[in-house]
Amino acid sequence: MLDRRKEKILKALVEEYIETAQPVGSGAIARRSGAGVSPATIRNELAALEEMGLVEQPHTSAGRTPSGRGYRYYVDRLMTVGKLAGSVMAGIRDLYDDRSVPVQALIRRTAGVLSEMTEYTALVEGPQLGRATFKRLELLEVNGDHLLLVLLTGDGLIQTRLLERPPHIPAEYREAMITSLNSRLAGRPLGTVATRDLESVRREFPRALTLVESIRGTIEPSDAVEGEGLFLGGTANMLKQPEFQRLEKIEGILSLLERGRILRDLLADSALAPVDISVTIGEENRHPEMRDCSLVTAAYHAGGHTFGYIGILGPCRMRYSHVVGLIAAVKELLGRELLRRRLA
Amino acid sequence: MLDRRKEKILKALVEEYIETAQPVGSGAIARRSGAGVSPATIRNELAALEEMGLVEQPHTSAGRTPSGRGYRYYVDRLMTVGKLAGSVMAGIRDLYDDRSVPVQALIRRTAGVLSEMTEYTALVEGPQLGRATFKRLELLEVNGDHLLLVLLTGDGLIQTRLLERPPHIPAEYREAMITSLNSRLAGRPLGTVATRDLESVRREFPRALTLVESIRGTIEPSDAVEGEGLFLGGTANMLKQPEFQRLEKIEGILSLLERGRILRDLLADSALAPVDISVTIGEENRHPEMRDCSLVTAAYHAGGHTFGYIGILGPCRMRYSHVVGLIAAVKELLGRELLRRRLA
DNA sequence: CCTGGCACTCGGCAACCGAGAGTGCCAGCC
DNA sequence: GGCTGGCACTCTCGGTTGCCGAGTGCCAGG
Numbered sequence: 001m002l003d004r005r006k007e008k009i010l011k012a013l014v015e016e017y018i019e020t021a022q023p024v025g026s027g028a029i030a031r032r033s034g035a036g037v038s039p040a041t042i043r044n045e046l047a048a049l050e051e052m053g054l055v056e057q058p059h060t061s062a063g064r065t066p067s068g069r070g071y072r073y074y075v076d077r078l079m080t081v082g083k084l085a086g087s088v089m090a091g092i093r094d095l096y097d098d099r100s101v102p103v104q105a106l107i108r109r110t111a112g113v114l115s116e117m118t119e120y121t122a123l124v125e126g127p128q129l130g131r132a133t134f135k136r137l138e139l140l141e142v143n144g145d146h147l148l149l150v151l152l153t154g155d156g157l158i159q160t161r162l163l164e165r166p167p168h169i170p171a172e173y174r175e176a177m178i179t180s181l182n183s184r185l186a187g188r189p190l191g192t193v194a195t196r197d198l199e200s201v202r203r204e205f206p207r208a209l210t211l212v213e214s215i216r217g218t219i220e221p222s223d224a225v226e227g228e229g230l231f232l233g234g235t236a237n238m239l240k241q242p243e244f245q246r247l248e249k250i251e252g253i254l255s256l257l258e259r260g261r262i263l264r265d266l267l268a269d270s271a272l273a274p275v276d277i278s279v280t281i282g283e284e285n286r287h288p289e290m291r292d293c294s295l296v297t298a299a300y301h302a303g304g305h306t307f308g309y310i311g312i313l314g315p316c317r318m319r320y321s322h323v324v325g326l327i328a329a330v331k332e333l334l335g336r337e338l339l340r341r342r343l344a
Numbered sequence: 345m346l347d348r349r350k351e352k353i354l355k356a357l358v359e360e361y362i363e364t365a366q367p368v369g370s371g372a373i374a375r376r377s378g379a380g381v382s383p384a385t386i387r388n389e390l391a392a393l394e395e396m397g398l399v400e401q402p403h404t405s406a407g408r409t410p411s412g413r414g415y416r417y418y419v420d421r422l423m424t425v426g427k428l429a430g431s432v433m434a435g436i437r438d439l440y441d442d443r444s445v446p447v448q449a450l451i452r453r454t455a456g457v458l459s460e461m462t463e464y465t466a467l468v469e470g471p472q473l474g475r476a477t478f479k480r481l482e483l484l485e486v487n488g489d490h491l492l493l494v495l496l497t498g499d500g501l502i503q504t505r506l507l508e509r510p511p512h513i514p515a516e517y518r519e520a521m522i523t524s525l526n527s528r529l530a531g532r533p534l535g536t537v538a539t540r541d542l543e544s545v546r547r548e549f550p551r552a553l554t555l556v557e558s559i560r561g562t563i564e565p566s567d568a569v570e571g572e573g574l575f576l577g578g579t580a581n582m583l584k585q586p587e588f589q590r591l592e593k594i595e596g597i598l599s600l601l602e603r604g605r606i607l608r609d610l611l612a613d614s615a616l617a618p619v620d621i622s623v624t625i626g627e628e629n630r631h632p633e634m635r636d637c638s639l640v641t642a643a644y645h646a647g648g649h650t651f652g653y654i655g656i657l658g659p660c661r662m663r664y665s666h667v668v669g670l671i672a673a674v675k676e677l678l679g680r681e682l683l684r685r686r687l688a
Numbered sequence: 689c690c691t692g693g694c695a696c697t698c699g700g701c702a703a704c705c706g707a708g709a710g711t712g713c714c715a716g717c718c
Numbered sequence: 719g720g721c722t723g724g725c726a727c728t729c730t731c732g733g734t735t736g737c738c739g740a741g742t743g744c745c746a747g748g
Contacts, residue, residue: 023741025740025742026741026742027740027741037690038691038692039691039692039741040690040691040692040693040743040744041689041690041691043741043742043743043744044690044743046742047742047743054701057741057742058699059697059698059699060696060697060698060699060740060741060742060743061696061697061699061739061740061741061742062697062698062699062740062742063740063741063742100561102505104572105572136486138484140482140484140494142480142496146500148494148502150484150492150494150504152486152492156506158492158504158506160417160494160502160504161446161687162500162502217444228448228449233602234602235598235602236595236598236599236601236602237580239591239594239595239598240595245591247583247589247591247720250583251580251583251584254579254580254583255580255705256577256578258579258580326398341506367710369709369711370710370711371710373707381721381722382722382723383710383712383722383723384712384721384722384723384724385720385722386712386722387710387713388712388720388721390711391712401711402730403709403728403729403730404710404712404727404728404729405708405709405710405711405727405728405729405730406709406711406729406730407709407711434707458715473692523693572703597725689732689748690747690748691746691748692745692746692747692748693744693745693746693747694743694744694745695742695743695744696741696742696743696744697731697740697741697742698721698739698740698741698742699738699739699740700738700739701736701737701738702735702736702737702738703734703735703736703737704733704734704735704736705732705733705734705735706731706732706733707730707731707732707733708729708730708731708747709728709729709730709731710727710728710729710730710744711726711727711728711729711736712725712726712728713724713725713727714723714724714725715723715724716721716722716724717720717721717722717723717725718719718720718721718722
């Protein structure tokens with residue numbers, strides 16, 4: 001709860017620091033904030049802001065930099081979210097226009113575009129089997145030894161798996177089993193299909209035990225697909241940030257970016273916050289490697305169903321207004337696009 | 345064509361430098377090489393080696409470092425390729441033992457393991473559609489609006505694609521078209537299936553024009569799947585190398601590593617050399633960003649068919665003998681494993 | 689309550705210096 | 719002739735010093 005002038009000063013300071021990456025002096029703020037007061041006055045206000053823990057001084061005779069709490073105040077109350085230029089929006093929409101591009105490639109390109117437009121690192125997770133609903137299963141005969149299992153989900157995801165064909169099972173028996181399975185599981189979220197759901201099928205078709213087991217293995221979201229459908233863009237951009245010139249800092253971050261599982265949790269966690277777009281700043285992050293980073297995330301969805309997540313990772317000194325605006329736009333476009341591709 | 349003593353000296357110098365990353369002095373070589381001569385003699389020999397362009401001096405009063413040509417000589421004639429410890433081999437074999445792990449995940453893990461074992465960056469490319477042979481095509485009815493195209497290849501690769509269902513085409517007509525297509529393309533390498541191959545099918549089944557077109561789009565190796573099936577491991581390892589403490593150098597490398605297309609060409613190019621395992625050292629690399637790197641690559645195959653490529657990227661000061669030994673082992677194991685999973 | 693003035697603090701940079709590592713060369717030895 | 723110990727020389731590296739400039743905190747006056 002700052003007074004009007006302190007807010008102006010904090011805003012000017014944060015924005016100047018975001019641009020220059022240099023501690024900001026009272027003179028620069030006086031020039032930029034439009035508060036119409038002299039640097040000396042600004043200095044008094046800055047001392048107060050420092051008292052409140054919103055700004056800090058790297059050392060006595062330097063300017064001020066925003067603290068984590070300072071950024072938080074800025075993000076929550078001061079920044080004006082940037083509207084994207086129409087041309088930019090059009091560019092993104094073009095990206096999605098080609099229906100012949102498979103979903104995986106779409107997600108990958110999104111990560112690329114986001115990282116290029118921000119000069120930060122982009123994370124995009126595509127639709128995941130575990131979040132989708134069961135629609136239908138098919139078994140195709142590939143040759144004498146193998147069957148192809150095809151799993152269709154309500155989102156239009158397709159999962160295939162090659163199985164060794166269990167001997168001595170007539171095709172009709174198999175078909176009946178599949179039919180039973182399909183009617184039993186239709187519409188169920190795959191994440192919740194557990195062993196006991198297949199119990200009755202197993203009892204009904206005892207000769208197809210191994211087949212049912214294979215099916216369970218395919219349906220069940222497993223660690224084997226960790227990293228599947230998660231794309232990064234612009235990891236090298238991290239090196240461009242002046243705050244990451246120290247290699248120790250960046251090594252931790254890059255190592256973290258290789259851990260698909262962790263990234264996934266990161267995206268899902270922050271995106272389940274009550275807000276539309278979540279911003280996690282510096283020390284608010286759970287992983288110590290990320291304490292110099294901020295992460296902006298959002299889920300994209302349509303028709304009440306979450307398809308996936310997008311996120312931008314950059315330094316605390318991130319262009320929040322730009323990034324939030326961009327995420328908001330891409331979240332919309334991507335959700336809409338995946339809805340278009342979804343099966344009716 | 346060096347004499348015996350010069351070879352001993354060069355070998356000792358390269359190996360010492362690989363271990364320490366420091367220019368190597370005549371004293372260290374005298375101690376290590378086992379040539380039984382004094383440092384002064386070593387110095388004379390070093391002067392000769394420098395004359396020949398095999399070693400160089402960062403500055404007058406430092407020790408010597410190997411030049412690109414020096415590494416080349418070492419790799420071609422001096423190094424003894426390391427045999428892997430049995431326990432290591434067993435560890436890798438365990439990785440592959442679980443048949444339920446899908447091929448994609450297998451490739452991904454291989455990249456992870458290679459990077460961990462070397463502390464360098466690993467590139468692994470899995471089986472690619474473009475290199476596989478056509479086996480069979482199936483069309484599944486998903487619902488009123490969509491068909492699922494399933495493409496099976498001789499390697500056991502499966503490619504699926506959701507198509508909008510063309511209206512007013514009877515199922516039998518479609519089936520006949522697919523049958524004709526299957527018999528016509530069976531055994532053909534997918535990379536060589538061109539538009540004209542489908543011409544006769546198109547003429548024979550004029551009502552299925554759009555369908556044939558969609559099929560062509562699926563079969564044809566396209567840029568849309570760029571990066572598909574290519575996995576990196578340990579990109580952050582690059583930062584650990586003392587030669588890459590300068591950020592400028594590493595930024596170029598990391599940016600390159602984000603370009604799937606380039607990596608792919610890199611792997612394929614060097615692996616088509618007449619040798620089993622290809623080593624590209626420093627300036628021999630085509631990309632200027634890689635002039636401080638060496639790349640060791642190999643194709644893995646079985647039954648006369650190339651499945652994919654593996655590679656290790658590290659600094660010129662790379663532990664060649666270890667890396668080459670490892671690549672040789674993994675190449676074997678991976679080829680054998682994919683053969684096991686291949687369709688009969 | 690604001691402001692100009694002023695003394696003060698501190699980091700960064702350049703210059704400097706000595707220590708240490710390693711060289712090239714030479715004269716002597718086997 | 720080839721090898722070796724000795725020696726003067728070169729160059730980098732780490733630490734120290736001194737200066738400059740940016741920015742501050744405080745105070746007295748408006």
